[in-house]
Structure formats: structure tokens, C-alpha cells
Amino acid sequence: MKRYEIFITAKEGIFDPAGETSKNALLNLGYDGVEGVRIGKFVELDVDDTVTPAQVGEMCEKLLANPVIEDFEIKA
Amino acid sequence: MKRYEIFITAKEGIFDPAGETSKNALLNLGYDGVEGVRIGKFVELDVDDTVTPAQVGEMCEKLLANPVIEDFEIKA
Numbered sequence: 001m002k003r004y005e006i007f008i009t010a011k012e013g014i015f016d017p018a019g020e021t022s023k024n025a026l027l028n029l030g031y032d033g034v035e036g037v038r039i040g041k042f043v044e045l046d047v048d049d050t051v052t053p054a055q056v057g058e059m060c061e062k063l064l065a066n067p068v069i070e071d072f073e074i075k076a
Numbered sequence: 077m078k079r080y081e082i083f084i085t086a087k088e089g090i091f092d093p094a095g096e097t098s099k100n101a102l103l104n105l106g107y108d109g110v111e112g113v114r115i116g117k118f119v120e121l122d123v124d125d126t127v128t129p130a131q132v133g134e135m136c137e138k139l140l141a142n143p144v145i146e147d148f149e150i151k152a
């Protein structure tokens with residue numbers, strides 16, 4: 001078994017409403033030093049030995065991320 | 077400016093419907109080697125120098141994560 005960690009984030013310039021709302025909420029709670037919050041996805045993918053790293057990239061492109069508006073990074 | 081990376085995942089034993097659905101979808105796409113998918117959140121938090129690491133922990137406890145059902149890990 002092999003675990004991949006995949007980080008999916010909104011591309012630069014894509015509005016991130018959840019992050020913006022969280023930032024405002026933190027400022028309202030009194031955390032005046034908060035400058036920015038971006039919220040993405042963190043995927044833990046467990047696969048067997050037949051799955052290649054290239055296939056993991058395919059899975060991100062096809063299903064896990066939306067390449068139009070999201071970037072992803074894969075760590076083995 | 078300092079950036080913290082925060083990883084929020086469902087606690088062991090907490091059902092993760094998004095992960096389960098993604099796993100089934102990947103199996104249906106023919107990726108037979110997929111054994112498990114867990115989907116959590118990846119938060120990029122930018123703060124100024126007045127914010128302490130302890131305060132970042134507080135932000136997670138109070139707002140960013142739900143400590144009843146989620147674990148979080150903070151990387152500076």
C-alpha cells in the first residue's frame with residue numbers, strides 16, 4: 001500500500017468564498033493580524049502497488065481536482 | 077508576513093462521504109488499485125508578525141476546524 005497526499009488549491013485569481021468568509025470571521029473574532037485565508041482540499045489517496053504516479057496525476061485531472069480553476073500538487 | 081499551512085482531516089472512525097464517493101468513482105473509472113480516499117481541508121493562513129503560533133491553534137479550534145469530528149495539523 002502506498003499513500004499519496006494531494007493538495008488542491010484555487011488558482012491565482014480565482015475567488016475563494018470559503019476562504020474570504022473565514023478571513024472575515026477571524027477578523028471579527030479579534031484576530032487582527034490575519035491577512036489572508038485560502039481554503040483548498042487535502043486528499044489522502046491509498047493505492048496498491050499496481051498504480052503508477054502518472055495514474056495518480058490522471059485521477060487528479062479527471063476527478064479529484066477541477067483543472068480549470070484549481071491547481072494540484074502530489075506528494076508521494 | 078508568515079504563512080501557516082493547516083491540514084484538517086476527519087478523525088478516525090468518522091465517515092467521510094466525499095472520500096467514499098470519490099473512491100467509488102475512481103473504481104468505476106477503472107482505477108482498480110484504489111484502496112481508500114479521504115478528503116479533508118487544506119488551509120493557507122497568512123498572518124502578520126503579531127500573531128503567535130498559539131493563536132493559530134486557537135483559530136483552528138474555534139473556527140477553521142471542528143474539533144469534535146476533525147483533527148488538524150499546523151505547519152509553519
